[in-house]
Amino acid sequence: MKRLQTAAIALLFLSSAASAATSSWVETEGGDVRLVALPAAADGSVRAMLDIRLHDGWKTYWRDPGGSGIPPSITLTGANLVSIGFPAPRRLGDVENHYIGYDRPVRLPLTLGNAAGGAITAKVFLGVCKNLCIPVQAELSVDTSGESFANPLEEAAIxxxxxxxxHGADDGFKPLSGHFAADGMSVTVRFEAPGDTPLPDVFLSSASSFEFGAAGPVRREGAAFVAEVPVLHRPKVFDLAKNPISLTVRAGEKTMESPLAID
Known part of the structure; x- marks a missing residue:
């Protein structure tokens, strides 16, 4: 697990009982969390979300925190976790202790599979930070067995x-190339972004065991933007065709995410 740099660490284990298709809020010092799920489709798939309600001044982490922190983890019973989505993050902290995540409430959309239309329980592990960081462990349960139609409020929230x-890549906002440094300790990223936005911020992540740091200053080279991203951990064996590196870019309020071709 990625290291957690803290002044103090407290571990909370809390649970919420099943109540319709939205769990109760599990409340902690730094933020509250709940699970929301819609009725299962005919193929057993379920649209859901992990709702993280951060308190003022508290922060939580992205899927690759940048070398310091705890990425959210979800383990399910009653369904399989097919995918978890992450809004584009922000660079947080300071020069000496930086990380990547969110400083405001965030909702992570989930796709679940093989749901039988009954109880679904999610064991969630995430970190929330202010002056200290708290690893939060919560058990969230919903029961969709009595739900034949989606609750409009739940459906709108999801x-x-x-x-x-x-958004995915499109004309004027797309990755161009990625290139490992000779020592493998950084990746040079080239991409296009809308020219009428603030200087973009760049984030890399991977489903394999790569770990990336916060990108260096973005610069222009002709029509392209270029950034150097540190590689904090590079696995000895990896298959980029199977598990490609993802490029996420924030340019003002415009965001893009797409696989990055590494040459």
């Missing part, structure tokens, strides 16, 4: 969570 995800 649709908003899905809409918050970065």
């Amino acid at each position: 649709a908003a969570a899905e809409a918050s995800l970065p």
Whole structure:
């Protein structure tokens, strides 16, 4: 697990009982968390979300925290976790202790599979930080067995969570190339972004055991933007065709996420 740099660490284990298709809030010092799920489709798939309600001044982590922190982890019973979506993060902390995550409430849309239309329980592990960091462990349960139609409020909340995800590549906002340094300790990233936005911020992540740091200053080279991203951990064996590195870019309020071709 990625290291957690803290002044003090407290571990909370809390649970919420099943109540319709939205769990109770599990409340902690730094933020509250709940699970929201819609009725299962005919193929057993479920649209859901992990709702993280951060308190003022508290922060939580992205899927690759940048070398310091705890990425959110979800383990399910009653369904399989097919995918978890992350809105584009922000660079947080200071020069000496920086990390990547969120400083405001965030909703992570989930796609679940093989749901039988009954109880679903999610064991969630995440970190929230202010002056100290608290690893939060929560057990969240929902029961969709009595749900044949989606609750409009739940459906609207999940649709908003899905809409918050970065868009895919398109004309004028797309990755161009990636290149490992000779020592393998950084990746040079080239991409296009809208020219009418603030200087973009760049984040890399991977489903394999790569770990990336916060990108250096973004610079222009002709029509392209270029950034150097530190590689904090590079696995001895990896298959980029199977598990490609993802490039996430934030340019003002515009965001993009797409696989990055490494040459």
